[in-house]
Amino acid sequence: MAFFKKKYQSKKSRARLGEINTAHGQVKTPAFVPVATKGTLKTLTPKQIKEIGVQLSFVNTYHLVVSPGVDVIEKAGGIHKMADFNWPLMSDSGGFQVFSLARQNFKSQITNIKKNLNNKNQDNQRRADIRGEESPLVKKISEDGVKFRSLYDGRLIEFTPEKSMEYQMKIGADLNMAFDECTYYPATYEYTEKAMERTHNWLVRCVNYKRAQAIGKKQGYSFFNKQYLYGIIQGGTYTDLRKKSAEFVASQPVDGVAIGGVSVGETKKEMRKQVGAVAGLLPDDRPVHLLGVGQFDDIIDLVKCGIDTFDCVEPTRLARMGILLSFSDSNKIDINKGIYKNNLEVVDKSCGCWVCQTFTKAYLHHLFKQKEILGYTLATYHNLSVMEKFMGHIREMIGKDLI
RNA sequence: CCAGAGGUGGCGGAGUGGCCAAUCGCAGCAGACUGUAAAUCUGCCGGGUUUUCCCUGCGGAGGUUCGAAUCCUCCCCUCUGGA
Numbered sequence: 263m264a265f266f267k268k269k270y271q272s273k274k275s276r277a278r279l280g281e282i283n284t285a286h287g288q289v290k291t292p293a294f295v296p297v298a299t300k301g302t303l304k305t306l307t308p309k310q311i312k313e314i315g316v317q318l319s320f321v322n323t324y325h326l327v328v329s330p331g332v333d334v335i336e337k338a339g340g341i342h343k344m345a346d347f348n349w350p351l352m353s354d355s356g357g358f359q360v361f362s363l364a365r366q367n368f369k370s371q372i373t374n375i376k377k378n379l380n381n382k383n384q385d386n387q388r389r390a391d392i393r394g395e396e397s398p399l400v401k402k403i404s405e406d407g408v409k410f411r412s413l414y415d416g417r418l419i420e421f422t423p424e425k426s427m428e429y430q431m432k433i434g435a436d437l438n439m440a441f442d443e444c445t446y447y448p449a450t451y452e453y454t455e456k457a458m459e460r461t462h463n464w465l466v467r468c469v470n471y472k473r474a475q476a477i478g479k480k481q482g483y484s485f486f487n488k489q490y491l492y493g494i495i496q497g498g499t500y501t502d503l504r505k506k507s508a509e510f511v512a513s514q515p516v517d518g519v520a521i522g523g524v525s526v527g528e529t530k531k532e533m534r535k536q537v538g539a540v541a542g543l544l545p546d547d548r549p550v551h552l553l554g555v556g557q558f559d560d561i562i563d564l565v566k567c568g569i570d571t572f573d574c575v576e577p578t579r580l581a582r583m584g585i586l587l588s589f590s591d592s593n594k595i596d597i598n599k600g601i602y603k604n605n606l607e608v609v610d611k612s613c614g615c616w617v618c619q620t621f622t623k624a625y626l627h628h629l630f631k632q633k634e635i636l637g638y639t640l641a642t643y644h645n646l647s648v649m650e651k652f653m654g655h656i657r658e659m660i661g662k663d664l665i
Numbered sequence: 666c667c668a669g670a671g672g673u674g675g676c677g678g679a680g681u682g683g684c685c686a687a688u689c690g691c692a693g694c695a696g697a698c699u700g701u702a703a704a705u706c707u708g709c710c711g712g713g714u715u716u717u718c719c720c721u722g723c724g725g726a727g728g729u730u731c732g733a734a735u736c737c738u739c740c741c742c743u744c745u746g747g748a
Contacts, residue, residue: 299701320700328702358700399702413702444700494700525699533699553700560699575701582704583697600693630704631692638704 265490265517266549273663276541276568282318282549284350284436285488286342289317291549292565292656294556294649295352295573300325301335301345304578305639306646308346313616314643315650317349318437320573323429324356324421328414332432340434352573353435355426357442357461357494358553360408361526363399365446403443405460423467431475431489437551439520440468442494447527454498461496462510468493469514490517492551498523499532501539508543519544520551521569525560534563541567558593558652565656565665577649581641584630586610587648595623597641602627615647 263283270279282289296303296311299322303311311319321341326332338344342351401409407422426441442461445454472491493511497503511519521540524533537552544550549570555561556574564572577587584598589612595602597609605623617626617640629637659665 295700297701304701305704322701325701352700354700359702362700363702439700442700520700522700530699551700555699557699572699574699575703576699579698579701579703579705584704585698633704635704641704 266547268546270661272660272665275566275665276544277565277660277665278568278570279657279660280549280570282350282437282570284490286348286350286436287317289350289571290657291570292561292653292660293317293571294561294577294653295320295551295571296578296646296649297322297573297575298345298347299575300329301341301347303642303646304582305635305642308348310639310643311347311646312349314646316646318352318571319347319349320352320354321433321435322354322356322358323426323433324354324359324410324419326353326433327356327419327429328412332429335434336432340432342434350437351435352437352551352571353430353433353439354553355430355439355441355494356408356410356421357426357439357522358444359410360400360403361444361446361523363410363413405463407441407464408443423464424471427468427471427475434489436488437490437492437518439553440465440491440493440516442496442522444523444526445496445498447499449498451500451503454496454500455503458496458498458503458507461494462507465493465511465514465516469516492516492518492520492549494520494522494553495540496523497536499528499536501536504536504539505543508540512543512545516548518549518551520553522553524552525554530560533560537564537567537569544568556649558587561652561656562665565660577645578642581645582638584637584641586626586641587645588612589648589652597623597626598630599627609644610648613644613648613651615644615651617641617644617647 266280266282268278268280272278280291282291295318296316297320298304301321303316303319326335326341335341335344341347399411399413401411401418407420407425410419410421411417412419421441423441427438430438441464443457445457468491493514493516495504495507495511497507521537524536533555544567550568551571551573552564552569554574555564556572556576561572580587580594585594585596586609587594588610590610602623605627607623609618609621609623609626611618621640626637626640629640656665
């Protein structure tokens with residue numbers, strides 16, 4: 263069975279219907295990919311995840327290397343088995359942590375700078391310059407790879423393209439991301455270009471590593487053990503770099519293409535612009551993933567650029583903050599608000615998921631106010647149900663050429 | 666009735682002569698969150714519509730002092746032992 267199959271091309275845009283086939287099942291695209299960083303989709307049991315209808319979820323190599331460690335995972339038979347995630351999985355390479363962990367340090371520096379400087383432009387200028395400085399959590403970014411400090415026990419962890427691939431193979435997710443460097447926003451052109459080129463070099467190394475591993479293992483289209491590799495497009499907010507990156511990544515023998523380095527602080531408009539810039543360069547015969555994007559309006563708009571899968575922490579994170587996604591009520595309600603204290607209406611009439619059919623706003627409000635564990639579970643269950651329903655609509659609309 | 670401890674903003678609880686409209690926590694209110702160090706973070710939180718400004722204010726009433734939540738006197742109330 264082909265790894266990726268385009269089933270329908272909208273007549274109205276680049277939007278398309280497709281299917282991704284993996285050893286752990288099929289994914290109908292466009293699909294939303296909830297994030298289960300540490301091998302757990304926070305607050306949900308595998309049974310609940312299945313029930314919601316999640317097709318594909320996301321795990322993070324960096325976090326799994328830190329804990330529990332890839333060797334235990336491998337011994338356990340892979341993360342699918344260990345976590346009882348009996349559906350397709352995608353693993354991130356650790357590249358995003360180059361951005362997110364370094365930013366912690368960056369943030370505190372920014373705070374200090376803000377205290378000392380009033381001039382905003384100057385402030386932004388400084389932000390760009392700070393990039394790449396030493397930080398407690400990202401020790402060093404070099405051509406060879408990145409040295410991180412473990413969040414868990416402080417030990418030094420080194421990621422190179424080869425190591426990321428090795429770790430991802432041990433983790434065993436079906437879809438793997440090439441090791442990349444996710445750049446900051448704002449970042450200078452020079453830095454962004456350098457990071458992009460580094461990302462390209464790293465992609466070649468990832469491909470070579472997988473090839474070497476595949477020798478003697480005849481696995482059809484995939485390089486190794488039915489795990490598929492996505493190359494990542496970078497280029498920050500510079501359209502010419504984005505295009506260059508897209509062309510390069512698409513030219514590589516990768517199974518899929520991902521767009522990274524977006525929604526890292528730039529405006530929505532800017533983000534759309536960058537994805538749009540690359541839309542015409544995306545491969546027609548391979549799946550396209552957009553990293554880190556998943557708000558309703560983003561998905562509607564970006565599906566039109568030919569994006570097949572979207573991962574995003576937002577629905578699950580917001581759920582834990584008490585923000586319930588909704589098709590009415592201007593997209594979300596904050597169940598913590600006092601106005602829900604005595605509201606005996608169902609959470610979301612238009613939803614119809616188990617949570618909405620069963621529980622009232624007053625009950626959810628109460629659970630959140632009391633910080634009861636069940637509250638987080640119910641909210642997460644609901645938000646992901648909304649996402650699944652939403653993606654279903656999107657697929658339907660593409661099928662009818664409405665998108 | 667005797668002895669001891671205590672009464673501070675919605676609650677808990679610091680402060681024990683000026684830097685106190687009063688630390689802090691909780692609750693409340695508002696905001697943020699897009700490849701998860703996030704069940705997290707930020708701001709407000711006596712009143713006056715912003716304020717480096719004014720009012721009220723640490724059980725009550727007096728008093729000492731340039732100045733009191735903080736010291737003194739009396740009163741009211743609570744708690745813990747004893748009768």
